[in-house]
Amino acid sequence: SVREQLTPIATKSSFLQTGTLTPEEFVRAGDFLVDKCPTWTWAAGAEAKRKGYLPNDKQFLITRKVPCRKRVWEIESEYGNESERLVSVDSATVANPAGEEVDPDSWIETHVGHVASHAAPVDAEIVDEGVDALAQRAAALSVQQTSAPDRPAEDEIPDIEEELEGEFGTGLDQPADAGTLSAQSAGFENSSNIIKTRTYDMSISYDNYYKTPRVFLAGFTPTGTPLTPQQIFEDVSSEHAHKTATVEQHPHERGGATFVGVHPCKHAEVMRRIVQMGEEQSEGQGEGKGMKVEWYMMIFLKFISSVLPTVDYDYTVSL
Amino acid sequence: MSPLQFSQFTCAVSTSFWHRLRDLKLDAFRLDDQKRQIWASYSLPSHDATNSPPIFSLGYEAFTDLAVPPAPLDVAHLAIPSAADGFPSSAIPVPGTIINTNTLDEFKSLDKRQALADAAQLVWDDIQSGAALACPDLLSRFLLVTFADLKKFKFYYWFAFPSFSIAPTPAPSATPPEASAGNPWTVTLHAPPRALGDDWSASDISSLVSAVKQHTLPPSSSTPVFFISRHADTIQFIPLSSASSYLASTTSPLLLFIDPSSLPTNPAWPLRNILALLRLSFSLSRIDVLAFRGLTSSLILPVTMSGLPSLSTPPTGWVPNAKGQLLPRLVDLSSAMDPRLLSASAV
Numbered sequence: 001s002v003r004e005q006l007t008p009i010a011t012k013s014s015f016l017q018t019g020t021l022t023p024e025e026f027v028r029a030g031d032f033l034v035d036k037c038p039t040w041t042w043a044a045g046a047e048a049k050r051k052g053y054l055p056n057d058k059q060f061l062i063t064r065k066v067p068c069r070k071r072v073w074e075i076e077s078e079y080g081n082e083s084e085r086l087v088s089v090d091s092a093t094v095a096n097p098a099g100e101e102v103d104p105d106s107w108i109e110t111h112v113g114h115v116a117s118h119a120a121p122v123d124a125e126i127v128d129e130g131v132d133a134l135a136q137r138a139a140a141l142s143v144q145q146t147s148a149p150d151r152p153a154e155d156e157i158p159d160i161e162e163e164l165e166g167e168f169g170t171g172l173d174q175p176a177d178a179g180t181l182s183a184q185s186a187g188f189e190n191s192s193n194i195i196k197t198r199t200y201d202m203s204i205s206y207d208n209y210y211k212t213p214r215v216f217l218a219g220f221t222p223t224g225t226p227l228t229p230q231q232i233f234e235d236v237s238s239e240h241a242h243k244t245a246t247v248e249q250h251p252h253e254r255g256g257a258t259f260v261g262v263h264p265c266k267h268a269e270v271m272r273r274i275v276q277m278g279e280e281q282s283e284g285q286g287e288g289k290g291m292k293v294e295w296y297m298m299i300f301l302k303f304i305s306s307v308l309p310t311v312d313y314d315y316t317v318s319l
Numbered sequence: 320m321s322p323l324q325f326s327q328f329t330c331a332v333s334t335s336f337w338h339r340l341r342d343l344k345l346d347a348f349r350l351d352d353q354k355r356q357i358w359a360s361y362s363l364p365s366h367d368a369t370n371s372p373p374i375f376s377l378g379y380e381a382f383t384d385l386a387v388p389p390a391p392l393d394v395a396h397l398a399i400p401s402a403a404d405g406f407p408s409s410a411i412p413v414p415g416t417i418i419n420t421n422t423l424d425e426f427k428s429l430d431k432r433q434a435l436a437d438a439a440q441l442v443w444d445d446i447q448s449g450a451a452l453a454c455p456d457l458l459s460r461f462l463l464v465t466f467a468d469l470k471k472f473k474f475y476y477w478f479a480f481p482s483f484s485i486a487p488t489p490a491p492s493a494t495p496p497e498a499s500a501g502n503p504w505t506v507t508l509h510a511p512p513r514a515l516g517d518d519w520s521a522s523d524i525s526s527l528v529s530a531v532k533q534h535t536l537p538p539s540s541s542t543p544v545f546f547i548s549r550h551a552d553t554i555q556f557i558p559l560s561s562a563s564s565y566l567a568s569t570t571s572p573l574l575l576f577i578d579p580s581s582l583p584t585n586p587a588w589p590l591r592n593i594l595a596l597l598r599l600s601f602s603l604s605r606i607d608v609l610a611f612r613g614l615t616s617s618l619i620l621p622v623t624m625s626g627l628p629s630l631s632t633p634p635t636g637w638v639p640n641a642k643g644q645l646l647p648r649l650v651d652l653s654s655a656m657d658p659r660l661l662s663a664s665a666v
Contacts, residue, residue, distance in 0.1 A: 039365065041407060064407060065331070065365050065374050164475075164640070164649050167423075171645035172431050177635040179485030179506055181324035181585050182643065199331065199365075199374065220331040223641040224374070228654045254405070255335035255342075255379040258655050 004209040009053045019272030020211035023053040025293045032294035039063045039314045045252025060205040060252045066313045068198045071234045205251045212267040216259040232260040240307045322488045323506045326585045328375035330478045335379035357381040357417045360410035364581035373579035373587035380405030411543045415461035426466035438462040439481035439634035455542045458592035472656040477647035481636040482591045483628035502626035515617035543577035578610035586610045595628040
């Protein structure tokens with residue numbers, strides 16, 4: 001965007017004070033993520049969209065074909081009213097359920113009780129003392145309850161299949177083949193796990209206006225059709241869909257395809273709080289080493305998992 | 320003896336591929352509907368995938384060289400795309416052919432049977448000439464037939480992964496068929512698939528995983544299939560091009576292939592043509608296949624083959640739609656492409 005272009009490039013580190021990153025720190029935090037979580041890789045993207053303040057081969061981070069087994073409404077109804085907490089810097093500012101007097105800097109953490117399925121292995125500890133613990137401290141500052149949304153209709157095989165049947169008849173006659181696994185024998189047809197498992201390509205770019213990472217999503221249905229933005233919003237927590245998550249062009253990908261992006265206007269503030277709590281925690285324990293900027297991306301991904309609670313991307317580290 | 324069944328790909332075509340095809344159709348191809356070379360890719364199953372069919376990815380980067388005709392591929396100069404072309408470094412590129420018709424009627428009336436037979440013939444020729452031994456990527460060649468309805472932002476498409484027909488497993492009482500051209504090709508498991516962890520120690524598996532990563536990832540990138548030779552603590556990878564001496568030197572050959580499937584008993588489709596190559600070129604009848612899926616879910620498949628693959632039976636490979644019918648698919652991208660709808664949803 002123009003605003004992004006006109007903003008000078010940050011060179012002075014201030015992530016402890018403001019929660020923002022310089023491009024150089026974005027690369028360092030990204031390198032650490034790629035090193036610890038091999039499912040993430042750096043990508044160069046389109047040459048025409050290259051940002052000069054980032055290395056050519058490290059323009060953005062991407063992880064591909066990440067499973068997403070449930071829709072948000074499923075876990076929102078599972079965890080019900082107790083699943084959302086308002087993260088606020090000022091514990092005095094607790095809003096009423098109608099949402100008036102909400103601290104403008106607050107961020108709703110959703111699905112507090114939900115644990116992504118990959119988080120189970122014991123060796124997959126979160127960074128050092130645990131980003132989880134930090135996020136929970138952040139969450140504990142103040143709590144607001146909201147109600148779960150109405151349950152939308154189940155995904156159905158779209159009418160488009162019917163349309164093709166009308167145009168093409170019953171299909172090609174291909175001889176039976178003993179080596180082909182049919183959908184029936186694989187059990188896909190009866191397995192709700194397969195039927196509902198979407199896959200996402202998720203990328204993280206650097207936003208020079210907000211000076212924070214920024215998340216973009218493109219996804220596929222279980223049968224390989226690209227998800228529409230409306231469908232992607234089903235995997236964004238209801239508090240964020242259409243508000244902080246919007247349809248946008250990817251800053252680095254070629255081809256003009258649209259993606260769902262998570263708007264970064266609140267990222268720095270949330271990150272600043274989590275980072276500062278980490279600081280206080282380590283000071284309290286007499287460690288005195290403080291938060292390292294390398295951990296930023298892990299913490300950021302932990303925080304984004306409250307926006308995308310069912311997208312099982314990897315942000316765990318085995319130490 | 321149970322038949323070995325291969326899982327077909329779920330084909331994930333990104334919207335950016337359709338954007339790219341639209342732009343090329345408007346600016347470069349126009350009414351030229353000749354076959355063209357494209358590239359897609361597949362990867363290991365995601366880190367925690369279980370019971371998922373393999374995913375085949377087609378994106379903006381599919382058209383690497385617009386001037387290259389699809390067949391025959393000049394193996395000596397086959398430019399396998401890399402990260403520089405926009406392919407993920409962990410992905411295995413697959414060459415294919417696209418036929419983009421000009422009208423919906425042409426898309427419908429295109430002789431699908433013949434198109435698949437032609438595509439299978441390419442694989443057959445590469446096996447016979449030895450090209451596939453030098454470059455096993457050629458075995459996974461695919462066919463994509465498309466029609467782009469640019470006014471309505473609708474894209475019709477149909478994938479085929481050509482392979483030679485596999486006959487039903489003969490009943491145990493029947494006399495085992497001999498390896499002659501007269502007998503149809505069968506592929507069976509003479510024992511149930513077992514987890515790699517049953518045969519290999521955890522430390523052997525982790526050294527295998529890092530060796531495979533080094534062997535297949537850039538800059539030393541190599542094809543996704545090779546033989547394994549284990550002596551004491553050393554694991555050696557042997558390319559298919561050295562198959563004769565390898566097979567002569569061992570009584571229990573072990574083949575590793577990068578398996579994008581995470582199904583508990585079924586490998587992904589590319590193994591089919593790899594086995595066809597080994598059967599046709601070396602009359603191999605028994606081999607252990609290591610379906611490599613990463614640290615935790617790799618399988619050993621004890622494979623027995625009889626008969627011979629041939630083109631006298633029509634080849635197989637058209638991918639059915641979501642309902643299991645042999646019909647093309649349609650994606651409606653009006654919500655992602657139509658400027659009127661886009662401006663309405665812009666925030």
